[in-house]
Amino acid sequence: MTAPGTDRGGPRAGRPSEGTRRSAGTATVLPLVVLTILVLALFAASLATGHISLPPIPTLAAALGGDPGLPGLILVEIRLPRAVLGIVVGGSLGLAGAALQGLLRNPLADPGVIGVSSSAGLGAVLAIHFGLATGSDLAVPVAATAGAAAAVALLLVLAGRDAGPLTLVLAGVAVNAFAGALISLALNLAPSPYAVVEAVFWLLGSLADRSLSHVAVALPLTLIGWLLLATAARPLDALTLGDDVARSLGFDLSRVKAQIVLGAACCVGAGVAVSGAIGFVGLVVPHLLRPFVGHEPGRLLIASGLGGAALLLAADLTARLPPMTHEPRLGVVTALIGAPFFLHLIVRTRRTLA
Amino acid sequence: MNGLVARDVAVSLGGREALRGVAFTAGHGRVVGLIGPNGAGKTTLLRVLGGLMAPDRGVVTLGGIEMAAMPRATRAKRISYLPADAPVHWPLRVDRLVMLGRIPCAGLWRGSSDADARMTEAAMSRTDVLHLADRTVSSLSSGERTRVLIARALAGDPEVLLADEPVASLDPYHQLRVMELFRDFAAGDRIVVSVLHDLTLAARFCDDLVLVAEGRVVRDGHPEEVLTSGAVGGAYGVETVTVSTAAGTFVAPWRRLDTGNETP
Secondary structure (H helix, E strand, O other), X not given: OOOHHHOOOOOOXXXXXXXXXXXXXXXXXXXXHHHHHHHHHHHHHHHHOOOOOOOHHHHXXXXXXXXXXXXXXXXXXXXXXXXXXXXXXXXXXXXXXXXXXXXXXXXXXOOOOOOHXXXXXXXXXXXXHOOHHHHOOXXXXXXXXXXXXXXHHHHHHHHOOOOOHHHHHHHHHXXXXXXXXXXXXXXXXXXXXXXXXXXXXXXXXOOOOOOHHHHHHHHHHHHHHHHHHXXXXXXXXXXXXXXXXXXXXXXXHHHXXXXXXXXXXXXXXXXXXXHOOOOOHHHHHHHXXXXXXXXXXHHHHHHHHHHHHXXXXXXXXXXXXXXXXXXXXXXXXXXXXXXXXXXXXXXXXXXXXX | XXXXXXXXXXXXXXXEEEEEEEEEEEOOOOEEEEEOOOOOOHHHHHHXXXXXXXXXXXXXXXXXXXXXXXXXXXXXXXXXXXXXXXXXXXXXXXXXXXXXXXXXXXXXXXXXXXXXXXXXXXXXXXXXXXXXXXXXXXXXXXXXXHHHHHHHHHHOOOOEEEEEOOOOOOOHHHHHHHHHHHHHHHHOOOEEEEEOOOHHHHHHHOOEEXXXXXXXXXXXXXXXXXXXXXXXXXXXXXXXXXXXXXXXXXXXXXXXXXXXXXXX
């Protein structure tokens, strides 16, 4: 706490311009409010959408009253996990994307593009392949997190802290290729064709047919990850001015780096473990939201988490809308939206940075 | 020992000895200019003085406290560092960028207070960038950007300002303004250490000069004692002219010493 009197000798203070400061305060909160409302609306829409139309109020009342009946069961056992996972996984991807972009000061950093998601998938596939998954519910999320952490660590070694966008993406291509090769090997050696089909569908990414126990498995690691990432706002702001200035402002950069790597690995790993690999959310969301938070990496974190949740809920709704017997997998939907956006970003980045 | 002091500091960077036993003193209330040719070790010395890099040998103290023993938070409050060609990775609004300088004073959890806003605004008015407050950094000229970054370095109200080539991209008006600002700042019992290439500005505005070449302090002291043709000539490889006018004496590099044998 610095009282005005303790500011040594200090420059003569001008009057704080109340008008601009108040509007800056409103501008700080407004995106968060809008995004929260959006997430809640999409959450409600996700609960209300499905093959069977449920009368919302009676169903809800029945579900809460302890005598669920069929509509209540559908709501609690099928739709609620799906909607909650939309928020959990989407929030993780948005938050991790924003934090990684801030740490690497690189607009192309995203858990999917740089290979973190596929490495988490590799960890999960290995856990399934070696039968660890039958031992404990936590085996798959922990293995996925370990895979994600290994990928981020490898990227830091390959690309370094101040790597240009190109180096980072190339390193990501390498990590993705390696993880992909090992996943293929695991599938190649799979005991039965059914196991292969199951693993492939799981890798495509989906929120369908998940239960509340999936939520319970993913939640602890996810929350740890969120906490680690959300508390990195200040150092990320400081890193805007480069490593030396961030250090001079009192931050221990190796600690900051470890915090963000671990945080991203925890929440992306836990998310991938229950939903499979869902790409591009962490790339698209920070980009769309950056102008609304004044391009400040610290303020972007929470906004991007909310934005990721909203985008994934919306994408999941989109996947459910077409009247097909097999709904398109969520990871496929986000990739169909995300890949063109990624190309657009590369073109734009090439123009401005290179 | 008072002030910012380095004793017998040695640093090697990638196998190259960047500093070889440097002694340095900057007392409170003084503006100290670090001069010397490119690659002499000025930036390395500045980073060691700021505690951003631990020397391989030797100690740095501020007000008698060893830099290595000073907690990060304390060091951040007392010493502000302004790098040369500082990157700004995201197009922040100018006033928000200057506000980053308040981080050491604000603590981890507290948002910006009235005092933060006041100090930010005061720092911006000192470097003449108040009118740019709501522009984004990416839209500024390099001189304007430099002034914004100087404001950032001042916003934390530090005891020591370490500036690496702060005036290199500024127009003459703002060069004078920044040098006057440094004098004014140091007058409040604070310390300014600045890397400078303009010997005329260095002679006029610095209390002491430290001439560094090949990782060693070649000469230090009062500008007139340091800026002799022998010392400057040896360090930079240039011949200087010294001009005395009614306004004062100034030194200007005039001719490369190694051009004697070349035919134009």
